[in-house]
Amino acid sequence: MKTVVFDLDGTLADTSGDLIAAANACFRAMGAGDMLDAKDAGTALRGGRAMLTLGMQRLGRAGDKATIDSYYPQLLEAYSADIDTHTILYPGAMDAVAALKTAGYRVAICTNKPEALAELLLTRLGVRHEFGAMLGADSLAVRKPDPEHLFETARRAGGDPAQSILIGDSDTDRNTARAAGVPCVLVTFGPSGEDMAALEPEALLSDFADLPRIVTELIGEVA
Ligand SMILES: O=C(O)COP(=O)(O)O
Numbered sequence: 679m680k681t682v683v684f685d686l687d688g689t690l691a692d693t694s695g696d697l698i699a700a701a702n703a704c705f706r707a708m709g710a711g712d713m714l715d716a717k718d719a720g721t722a723l724r725g726g727r728a729m730l731t732l733g734m735q736r737l738g739r740a741g742d743k744a745t746i747d748s749y750y751p752q753l754l755e756a757y758s759a760d761i762d763t764h765t766i767l768y769p770g771a772m773d774a775v776a777a778l779k780t781a782g783y784r785v786a787i788c789t790n791k792p793e794a795l796a797e798l799l800l801t802r803l804g805v806r807h808e809f810g811a812m813l814g815a816d817s818l819a820v821r822k823p824d825p826e827h828l829f830e831t832a833r834r835a836g837g838d839p840a841q842s843i844l845i846g847d848s849d850t851d852r853n854t855a856r857a858a859g860v861p862c863v864l865v866t867f868g869p870s871g872e873d874m875a876a877l878e879p880e881a882l883l884s885d886f887a888d889l890p891r892i893v894t895e896l897i898g899e900v901a
């Protein structure tokens with residue numbers, strides 16, 4: 679069974695606002711001010727450690743890995759307390775998911791967000807039940823860019839891993855798909871949109887309305 683596997687942050691949802699707020703709560707707890715703002719959305723979509731690392735650089739403490747490690751749990755706690763205040767699904771994302779399911783594809787999510795947070799966010803957004811499987815960063819012993827994370831996501835959705843496709847927004851997603859030997863579609867509507875073409879995905883996606891057609895072109899129709 680052919681499976682369309684989606685990344686979450688920066689692909690299905692713009693989570694950057696709530697992620698930045700959670701990171702700033704940590705910097706305030708350190709006695710610093712808000713170190714990140716909306717212009718740091720690209721860093722936010724790479725996850726909590728990326729945001730803490732950038733803020734510590736701005737504080738002139740770039741090498742302070744111990745502080746980053748010690749504040750990471752606090753960041754996750756702040757984030758889970760306010761996970762869907764600013765977060766929105768990208769326009770047309772769920773219409774594309776519905777169209778893919780109607781066409782017979784399995785749909786699933788493979789994210790490097792911790793599984794419990796991804797579950798919470800998808801449930802709050804009211805869309806968890808739309809996906810046949812959802813694997814997070816800690817669901818397996820490996821995570822993206824290890825291709826097994828993608829393969830196991832497809833399997834748990836009832837799909838054939840070799841007949842999957844990954845829709846993502848980052849070099850991690852691109853590298854995962856390449857290691858898996860499956861096509862990759864990268865979205866261009868996020869903050870790093872103009873950099874996506876340089877990663878040479880099999881297709882670029884600027885509007886979710888185009889996704890069903892692109893998927894069929896790349897992995898074929900469901901028989
Ligand atoms: O939180 C991260 O590291 C990124 O999450 P993603 O894999 O859904 O983009």
Ligand SMILES: [Mg+2]
Pocket residue numbers: 685686687688689723846847848
């Ligand atoms: Mg992403």
